[in-house]
Amino acid sequence: MAIDRRPARPGLVRATRFTVLSAAAMAAAVSGTLPAGAAPQNGPDELRSRVNGLYQQAEQATEKYDAAQERAARLRGELDDLQGELARSQAEVNRLRDALGKVAGAQYRDGGVDPALALLLSSDPGDYLDRAATLDRVDSRRAGQLHALRDARRILAQRHDQAAAKLAELDRLRRTLEEHKRTVQGKLAEAQRLLAALPTAQRDAIGFGAAANNRTGSPGPGSAPGSASGSASDPVAGLADLGPLDGRAAEAVAAARAALGSPYAWGSTGPGAFDCSGLMYWAYQHAGMTLPRTSQEQLSAGHHVPLSQARPGDLVIYRSDASHVGMYVGGGKVIHAPYPGARVRYDPVDMMPVAAVVRP
Known part of the structure; x- marks a missing residue:
């Protein structure tokens, strides 16, 4: 596609355009020009949206x-x-067969084997009891032994089937894990290619640079729950205006704060x-409580409260698909693991659409 090289009309400023076709095209877009054949994109807002979208898709795949x-x-x-259980069932079958085999051996030494036992000890005596009436050779004690062996074999077969089904499901899950892993890696690689083509200042300007990770120390300006602005405050100190904080929530918040600065790693529950x-899973384990593993499951891990009533330790679930979660720590802030390449840090509680606030 040819580039329109006519001079811009006075008073108008062309928006810098970005392309995702290649690093060369991206670099050219940053400087305000595009090579021939490159598909133009919008400016920084579009790039920010695109990277956010890729990270969201990667996070959705990570939760899956x-x-x-x-x-x-x-x-x-x-x-x-x-x-x-299979080993125990097999041992029981072996024990019963051995007991009846000894009876057969004794009969053989006495001059013959009961045809009932011969049938029993064959490869498939499962229908023996249905035919035993025609043989008229089984006393009540022997019938009890035969019933026990038949039941033991039935249980053994059921457990073999159950084990085969679980092995098949594990194989399906292995393929599912590989598929989700490829999706995550693909989305992350695409986002990282986009960001790598930008200078440091540009990455900082759209919120994906090193400056964002400086929020691993002091939480900075805080606010009341539900707002991203307000007076400065430590998110854990001075909680009188936030309601009582139980010991479990306090321990979870302390654990989350201890993780500040740790790198994001998809699929990881710490400690590094x-x-x-x-x-969230790791922080609440330190408080003696086991949360469900995924953000979608954590959506149902307690009772919901309005964002305006959030207290430190509450889980803040983001997006309509519940694909992200952070921990409210007071002062209008959450601690969360944002995305690959970033570190656990503070961010405003309303950094993205809030789906629910959950109090475990």
Whole structure:
């Protein structure tokens, strides 16, 4: 596509355009020009929106990855338990067969094997009891042993089927995890390519530079819940105006504050790195409470309160799909793990659309 090289009309300023086609196109866009054939994009606002969108999509895939990973861990535990039950069931079948085998051996030494036992000890005696009436060779004690063996074999077969089903589900989950992992890595790589093509000042200007990570120390200006502006205050000190803070919430807030400056790592629950829901999970573990693993599940991890009544320790769930979460710490601030390349930090509670405030 040819570039319009006519001079701009007086009084008008062309918006700098950005392209995602290549780093070269992005660099040219930053300087205000585009190479031929490059698809023009809008300026910094469009770039900020695009990077935010990519990080949101990566976070959505991360939460799905976390959920699948949690399900896989549960399945592995269930499979371990089932394998123990299988071993016990097999041992019971072996014990019953051995007991009846000894009877058959005694009969053989006495001059013949009861046809009932011969059938029982064959490869498939499951229908024996249905046919035993025609043989008329089983006493009540023997019938009880046969019933026990048949039931033990039935249980063993059921557990074999259950184990096979769980193994098949684990295999499906493995493929699902790989798919979510590829999605996360692809979205993050695209966002990082966009940002890498910008100078440091430009990255800072759109909120994705090193300046944003300076919020890992002092929380800076605070405000009442529900607003991003107000008087400066420490988010944990002076909580009288925020209502009573129970010991568990205080411990969770202290843990979250201890994580300030830790890097974001998708799928991680600490202690050295976190994704958004992983930080909440880790902080509340320190308070003696196990939260669900994902932000979508954490949406139902307590009762909901209005944002205006938020107290330190409350979970602030973001976006309509509940794909991000932070912890309210007072003063109009949350602590959260923002996105890859960033560190756990303070941000205004209304940094993005709030879906719910949850008090665990």
